Amino acid sequence: MFKKTLHIGTSPHIIGGSSTDQIMRNVVFALLPVAAFAVYTFGLSALLLLITALASCLLTEYFLNRWIGKSSPLSDWSVTITGLLYGLTLPPHLPLWMVFVGGVIAVALGKFIFGGLGYNVFNPALVGRAFIQAAFPVAITTWMAPFLPDRFSHIPGSTLTLPFLKPVYDITSGATPLSLMKFEHHTTDTYNLLMGMTSGSTGETSALLILLGGLYLIARKMMNWRIPVALLGTVYLISTVLHWSNPDIYPGGLFMLFSGGLMLGAVFMATDMVASPITPLGATVYGIIIGIMIYVIRVWGGLPEGVMYAILFGNAVSPHIDNFIRPRVYGTGKQWSKS
């Protein structure tokens, strides 16, 4: 009886109720509306793309872990998130073989090489996308027009391209709001951006659904709210001030917030628990750094969109943020710890 009531162990002594797979499962739930809307917007090609992305990530994780003798690696749902997020960042009619290659790279080079879940330096989904961006720069910047009338009956030719062959595009292509702004100085209406009436990557179009998913996770305390708030606040602040100084060159704050992959990146990718800083102040600094990088790449860089590289950059500096910003150990003096 005594043994049952008194348990002595090492710290931590106070443990939060939620486990890894519980949190991960809820992130998947929050992503489901975004994925459903993506399939509604882009039709069969988006559905096939998401299935392929998921399958490639799950299969890679399963076989790599079996190879080194780890059991049941899929039950913690983390690789499901990687697959879903990776699929949602790609253009809807990207050839499926490229999707598969990127998925294998995402899990093998983004996660497995570093030691699996909990050790990845970078967000695996973004590693996969960055590889595809560098390997097939044309295919990943060709966008499909949204709400095509035959999107549920006709699979675009480019989706079903045979492996190692160049895609052939047979449907109406669209331009993303960001490339319209950058190359043609045309600003898309904020309402359309919010509701997802635009062209773009599979899952980035509807800012509203992404925000709702984020709010759900924050309400369940499964996401560090400081990261998206700091990130979005930084982008909004810089763009509003610069827009006010010269509206002809710099786009407005609301346009910057709701266009491109900013929402998806801020809510679901920058908040990757492994690759972001631990302390509250560190998380805020991390969000601000990513926000500044996004603005710099979007407005002054050569690419129309910079969320992916900005977040990968943020992931790279996050260990240093953790190193410089440390919580004060209880009972010691109030000073910055020297590392």
Place this chain on the structure above:
Amino acid sequence: MESKPKGKLAGFFHFPQGDGLSTDEFIKGLWRENPVLVQVLGMCPTLAVTNSAINAMAMGLATLFVLVMSNILVSSLRNVIPKQVRIATYILIIATFVTVADYVIQAISLDVHKALGAFIPLIVVNCIILGRAEAFASKNGVWASFMDGLGMGVGFTFALLLLGFIREILGSGSLFGISLFADSFQDWVIMILPSGGFFALAGWLLLFNGLKLRKKQAQPEQTREEVLI
């Protein structure tokens, strides 16, 4: 020849133990002490010019030539070079042969010369060559140094070609400039870019280290130390 030659030329025709032809010095550079895949030396040309098989071949052969010639010369002059200025002397010898290689490549193919660019003069500072001069040629006879340089050079060329094959096939869909697939082949642009060099090198290192590990595990317990070294 006398059994023990003396004076400045001592050891000029000295053969080390084992077989008289020093084949071991040749073979170690191919596999056991491969300069790229095992010693991971000379990364600058390895990563920079292997974006096509022909460039890798030219760089490998140029380095092979410089390596063999400088090894021979350093080895034959090893007893007359003062210790204090030996590095400067080696560099001078190496630079001479690099200049020769530079003009030869220019004469054979101007295109390859342009593609290799600054990396031909940079053979001078390739640490494999200076490393072999300092670690081997300055301590061994001419024949052994020749075999050592040949082995290291062939091993270097072999490793560069492995990288060049992968990068050219995936990155341009061709091999030695000859198109392998139809026009509809999708190029993997990343393999031509510098990052592709890192990926290809990492892949080969992974493969060769995996093979070495498997060999090590197959060995009985006592000899493991030797395999590691």
